[in-house]
Structures are given as C-alpha cells and as structure tokens.
Amino acid sequence: MTAEHSPQNTDHLLHVLFREQQRARFISDEAINNISKSLNLPRAQVEGVVEFYTFFHRKPRGRFDILFSNCTSCGDTKLLKSLCEKLNVKPGRIRSDGLVSVDQTSCIGMCDHGASLLLNNCLTITSLTTERIDQIVKLIKSDTVIQAWPRQWFYIGDNIHKKGLLLTEPFKSGSALKAIIKRSSIDVIDEIIASGLKGRGGAGFSTGLKWKLCREAVGDTHYVICNADEGEPGTFKDRVLLNSYADLVFEGMTISAYAIGAKQGFLYLRGEYRYLLDTLNATLQRRRETGLLGNNILGQDFDFDISIVVGAGAYVCGEESALIESLEEKRGIPRIRPPFPVTQGYLGQPTAVNNVETLAATAKIILHGDHWFKSHGTSQSKGSKLLSVSGNCARPGIYEYDFGVSLQEVLNDVGAENVQAVQIGGPAGRLLKPDHFSRSISFEDLSTGGSLMIFAKHRDMLAVIHNFSLFFAHESCGFCTPCRVGTRLLEKNMSKLCSGRSTAYDIDEIRHLSALVSQYSHCGLGTSAANPIMDGLKNFPNAFEKRLLNREMEPEFDLDSELSEARLMTNRDDPGAHL
Amino acid sequence: MSQSILIDGIEVPFKSNQTIMDAALAANIYIPHLCHNPCIKPHGSCKLCTVEVNGHTTSSCTTKAEDGQKVINNSEKLNKARLTITQMLFIEGNHLCPTCEKTGNCTLQAVAYHLGMLDGHFPQFYPKREVDASHPSIMLDRDRCILCELCVRASREFDKKDVFAIAGRGDNAHLIVNSPSGKLRDSDIEQNDLAAHICPVGAILIKERGYEIPIGCRTFDLRSVTEIDLGDVKLSEKSSHHE
Numbered sequence: 001m002t003a004e005h006s007p008q009n010t011d012h013l014l015h016v017l018f019r020e021q022q023r024a025r026f027i028s029d030e031a032i033n034n035i036s037k038s039l040n041l042p043r044a045q046v047e048g049v050v051e052f053y054t055f056f057h058r059k060p061r062g063r064f065d066i067l068f069s070n071c072t073s074c075g076d077t078k079l080l081k082s083l084c085e086k087l088n089v090k091p092g093r094i095r096s097d098g099l100v101s102v103d104q105t106s107c108i109g110m111c112d113h114g115a116s117l118l119l120n121n122c123l124t125i126t127s128l129t130t131e132r133i134d135q136i137v138k139l140i141k142s143d144t145v146i147q148a149w150p151r152q153w154f155y156i157g158d159n160i161h162k163k164g165l166l167l168t169e170p171f172k173s174g175s176a177l178k179a180i181i182k183r184s185s186i187d188v189i190d191e192i193i194a195s196g197l198k199g200r201g202g203a204g205f206s207t208g209l210k211w212k213l214c215r216e217a218v219g220d221t222h223y224v225i226c227n228a229d230e231g232e233p234g235t236f237k238d239r240v241l242l243n244s245y246a247d248l249v250f251e252g253m254t255i256s257a258y259a260i261g262a263k264q265g266f267l268y269l270r271g272e273y274r275y276l277l278d279t280l281n282a283t284l285q286r287r288r289e290t291g292l293l294g295n296n297i298l299g300q301d302f303d304f305d306i307s308i309v310v311g312a313g314a315y316v317c318g319e320e321s322a323l324i325e326s327l328e329e330k331r332g333i334p335r336i337r338p339p340f341p342v343t344q345g346y347l348g349q350p351t352a353v354n355n356v357e358t359l360a361a362t363a364k365i366i367l368h369g370d371h372w373f374k375s376h377g378t379s380q381s382k383g384s385k386l387l388s389v390s391g392n393c394a395r396p397g398i399y400e401y402d403f404g405v406s407l408q409e410v411l412n413d414v415g416a417e418n419v420q421a422v423q424i425g426g427p428a429g430r431l432l433k434p435d436h437f438s439r440s441i442s443f444e445d446l447s448t449g450g451s452l453m454i455f456a457k458h459r460d461m462l463a464v465i466h467n468f469s470l471f472f473a474h475e476s477c478g479f480c481t482p483c484r485v486g487t488r489l490l491e492k493n494m495s496k497l498c499s500g501r502s503t504a505y506d507i508d509e510i511r512h513l514s515a516l517v518s519q520y521s522h523c524g525l526g527t528s529a530a531n532p533i534m535d536g537l538k539n540f541p542n543a544f545e546k547r548l549l550n551r552e553m554e555p556e557f558d559l560d561s562e563l564s565e566a567r568l569m570t571n572r573d574d575p576g577a578h579l
Numbered sequence: 580m581s582q583s584i585l586i587d588g589i590e591v592p593f594k595s596n597q598t599i600m601d602a603a604l605a606a607n608i609y610i611p612h613l614c615h616n617p618c619i620k621p622h623g624s625c626k627l628c629t630v631e632v633n634g635h636t637t638s639s640c641t642t643k644a645e646d647g648q649k650v651i652n653n654s655e656k657l658n659k660a661r662l663t664i665t666q667m668l669f670i671e672g673n674h675l676c677p678t679c680e681k682t683g684n685c686t687l688q689a690v691a692y693h694l695g696m697l698d699g700h701f702p703q704f705y706p707k708r709e710v711d712a713s714h715p716s717i718m719l720d721r722d723r724c725i726l727c728e729l730c731v732r733a734s735r736e737f738d739k740k741d742v743f744a745i746a747g748r749g750d751n752a753h754l755i756v757n758s759p760s761g762k763l764r765d766s767d768i769e770q771n772d773l774a775a776h777i778c779p780v781g782a783i784l785i786k787e788r789g790y791e792i793p794i795g796c797r798t799f800d801l802r803s804v805t806e807i808d809l810g811d812v813k814l815s816e817k818s819s820h821h822e
Contacts (some may be wrong), residue, residue, distance in 0.1 A: 043757055482664060484666065520660055
C-alpha cells in the first residue's frame, strides 16, 4: 500500500467502494474481484472491508435506500415502523420490486433536529414527523427522483445557542498561520503546552505534549490526522464546527503540521456527514488558492496539504488506531497500544491524531495566546467545551461553556424540566441521576467528549439502556472475545429484562458480565460498553427491580416464541398453534 | 545485566523484547492461551492470557516484560474470568465435541478442561456458518472457528501466502478465504502449509486423516494442555512448528 493518492483520494478503497455501492446499489463478488485487481489489494482485504462497514452491502438495496437512525435522540422506532408499513417493506429487507429498502443505523449526529434518516448514503433528512413521513412515502411510491424532492428538507441548521471562547469571535482564515510562520515549531508547541489544552475527544491527553512526542519521534515522514468520526450517540459538535468553522479547523491542522513537521494531513470524516464533503473540499481549494495550503505556504519553506477520507459507518473508527487502520484501507480494528500513533501511526510513521474541536482551539490559542486560554476553565481543565445537548429539553443544540460549569446550570439554560437522568459523554460515558446535577463539567469531574442527552421523567430508562447495549453489540469490531461475545450477551440480557422475563438471577448475571466486558476488552469500546448498565443498576435500581419476576429462575428458552418459525411455515396463528 | 519479572512471586528472567508470555513459557510457567503460538507474531485477541501487571489487566502475549514487573497469573479471579471467556468461545460457535473429529486434539477443549469448565453457561448463539469442503485435501468448517486468526497470521507470516482473512464486524465476524471464488480450492493453500495445521480447534482439518488416531489416544487424552503448550516452546526453539 502506498500513500500516493490524488488530492481528493478518489482511489481510496472506501471511496471506490462508495461509488460502486451508489452505482450498483450493492457490492457484488465480481465488483470485489475487479476492485481488488484495480487497486492491487488482496481480494480478502476488499471483502473484509466491505463487510465491516454499515454503508456497504453484499445484497442489492432499493433505488431509495433509507437508513433510519436508532439513536435515543435522533431516532424514533414508531416513525420507523410506520414508514415501513406505509412502504410495505420489512426493516433490513429490500421491497420485492427493488424500489425501496429501509434499515436502521447507529446515531447519525442529528440529535438536535429530532428523528432523522440517511437517504441513499449521501443525504440527510431531519425533523421527521408523521406528516413528513407521509410526504416521503408519496415521493418514493411515485418514484420521484431525489433532485425533485423539496430542497429545504436537506438543509441542516447549526442550532448554536451559546457561544464562548471558540465560537464568539469570527475567524479570519490565515490569521493564526501568519502569527506562527516566523516562530519556531518548538515555540509553537511550548505555547500549546503552556495553554493547558487537553484533547477534546474525551481522553484528555495534553495536545502540546502529543505534538512534542510526535515531533521527536523518528520517521521518514510525519502525518496529521483530524478525527472527525464523531460517532458517540448524542454528539454533533464536530458537524457544526465543520459546517461553519471549517477554516478554523483546517488552520489548526496546518499549525499542527508546522509544529510536528508534517507534509500531509487527513480529515477522516464520518460517512454520516458526507453531505458536508463538497463544501469542505471547496474550503480546502480556497485555502490552496490563497497560499494557506500546498507548497510554500505564505511564501515560506513549509509544504502541507490536507485530503479528506470519508468513513462508511463504523463507530469503532473513532478510536484513533482503528481510524488509522481504516485510512490504510483495512477493517477498523484497534491496534495494540503501545506503540501509540505518535511514534507509529499512519503507514507506521509518527502521526498526531486530534479531535476537531481540539484543532480549532489550537488556532485560537495561537491568535490570543496561552494566557487568554488558560484564564478560562478550572485548574485542571483549561478553556471551554462545546456541548451537544439533545433529548428532552426546550432548546437542543450547541452550547459552549468554560470548563467548570455545573450540570444544573446547563440544564437550566437548555430548558430541561422534570429531568430523570442525564447521559453525559454518550453511551460510553456516565448515566447520572439528579443527585449528580451539581457536579461540574471538567476532566477532573464529569469528563465528556461533548454528548449530553437528557431523559425526562416519562422516559423508560430500561429501554434507553437496552438501546445503548444494542448500539455496542452492533458496533463491536469483533476482534476480542470479551467484547464480541460479551456485548451481544449483555444486549440479550437487557432484552430479556425489558420483556419482563428476568429474575434476580439475571441481574447477577448482568453484573458479572458487565464487570468482565469492561475489564478484559481490547479497547475503549469494550471497556466502556457496560457503563450504562452498571450506572443504571447503581443509580436507577428501581427501573430494573420493578421489571423482575418474583421467582428464582426463568429459562432463557421461551418455548412459545421458538415455535414462531413453525407457525410461519404452516401459516397458523390460532390458539392451537400456541402453548 | 540480567533482568527479571515476578510471576505469582516466582522470579522469571527475560531477554529484552520478550513479552510476559515469552518469559513465562521459557520459565515453564503456563499462562492459558488460544490465539498465541510461539511461531507467530502475537496479537492478543482471545484475552485468555490476561494477567494483572502492577494492578492493571493486560494480555500477557502482547505486553513487553519490564524489569521488576509484578505479574499475577494463576489467581482465582483471573481463572474465573478465563473460564467465562472460554465459555463465550464455546457458545458463540457450534462446538459439538462428541461429534468433532478434533476432539482430544482440540486446544479449546483442553483449555476448558484445564479451567474446570462443566457447561457453556450462556445460551447458545447457534450461528449459521458455511462449510467449505471444496479443497481436495483441506476442510474448512467455520462452525468451530474461534476467530483466533492463527491461520490468517501463519499464512501471511510463515507460508508467505495470505490465504485467510477476517470479514464482517462484531458477532458477524467470520473467516474468509482469499481467492477469486472465496473457496479454498481456488486459493494457493497446500497441505503442508503451517496455516493448514495451526488451527487450535477443528475448523481447519486435513481430509482423509479422520480418526487415524483413536479417541482416547490423542494429544490431550494423554497429556494436559499445560504440558503440551510448554513443550511447544521447546519445539519452536529448535525448528519449525510443522507436524
């Protein structure tokens, strides 16, 4: 494999597969053979990648292919069900005439817009209501080309409700680069270290120190990667940053490249945000034309360019080493760490992987200085944090606060009443009850990548937790045993619990499994997969207990439901066909 | 200067670049494992070899030994977790020991005996997986595959062929064959390849050899997995791993 791709990476395996999926509506054996020959990749590698990502299919999809979000904030199972009924199609199947297929997908980052879906892998329709579903059904049934659908349906607003350190002041492209170009790279790194900036993805590693380690690492070349694969349900801040602050993010990437000595950068954009691609490429082109990217940036001896690689639906690729594997045209399996990407990343070379928001912050720090930045926030958490607020509140959207703000203050600002629970940091984060609302958002207290989901008193918390367990089982990469099997077992246990067939014995089982999955898994996906369940048992024990049967044990095996296949085959559903 | 680690209180010397697993095996200490083989680069997926190092759990096959490390291996807590992980491997596939040709030669079965496994504990997944009997001398029965990727890595690293790979995600992950038809007969695997022999379970079998060795006289019928795996190291130090 080589790094020699065109600026827009048209021959990247993920992009070639996307075009084939769009053209043929599936990836056939023949296509796999042809692609493997033309890209000179092993056939099994191509097949492995096709079957890894949610947006590639081995069987034909409909001419209208709908992926409905199943997130607790931007999904809606009732609307999904009614859409399927009205179109006369079963979820996950293609209609026999090939017109339409409908399936579910994990959170698509539209949580501030309510129920949402992806259309033909490249367009997003938000704010779904019964009326909108009816209109969609009408357009599909009449086989109306998408170009003739109402344009405003595809418009996605930012919903920024509170601006702070990063978002308030408009950014002039090139202004931060002009400020560093006469400074040494070490000087730039020192300033970022002095600012106290920590990674905004949630892990909280010092950004300046990461750059320093990367710069010092020996390699033929160095790479900068911007991780725009925000797949954590409930997070959409990167969508907004890339929509309205892309120059700031690209400027941050360029500063990072200057600091670590990189010539090539990648923006790894999650497939769900493909609709942003054309605008982002236009922004990159404008930066090239104004001397902010390409050779001799600002007339200096500094060459750097950025290309965008679009993912295809895989939450695990948000993990930096899995992201690098995906960039290298492989399945997104997290690597063994150490070595960390700063020493051995993309193509084995030193690589700095940073979150979108982190990179945006670096450009602001360069403009205003480290003192400006560290005068905001708390002792261990400098600066501000963008929160993606969704769920049961009056004003979902983006809120930027200085670190240290209390959860209660956020809840007041967003108009959240009768709050039963808050999931902070997404399903991989923590599930909090009202006793915790006085706690503060910061690395030392409530650390979050930005997702903040609110659940009012009427919500069934057990159903929410079951939804999260389904998410992890669906997104597990399958590499290690505890996560591959454990997340599925947890999901099955939660399903049994929700159906009211569990006993106290099953709760013990769930506890043991949760502990095992979180302690023995290979990467962060597995180690955090049981968090919602463990927090649920701790903070919402009643939700679990009131669903339990008062007996010692209830078999896993439900004889009546096992007979459903026989009933289907004999076309019977009369009382005599049931136990 | 000699370096050493402590495994369950026993001082174990190691050479630089050795993992905890390497050091343990060389010192005749058994750490349960399935996806590890001394001939192949470790990757740490089965998680059976998880140990505690200075209070943190980690795969011993991928963690470098460092002077003074305190490693806990043979503890009740770890063996209980290993037992659960082994049960997970059993129930996610279709493992029917009494009818499997590999019985008695199967490392999964032997590890289960070693850990005192009496049942699968969890409800069976009963996955539907394809059998590939296309090759004249090698059989691929995916029902028994535990996704250890030993065949994937052996083919790539040792045979220099790249015959196997993993496709899919999560519990849909499955072993595939790198050939135009996806069938073993169209791949360049040969009967003497390490990839054809390294499978710890009965997923890859040599045809027309079934029951050559009667049940009761097989590898793990005669010796425990501890003896066999520690013996393996000595073999691999001398020569290759071929049967």
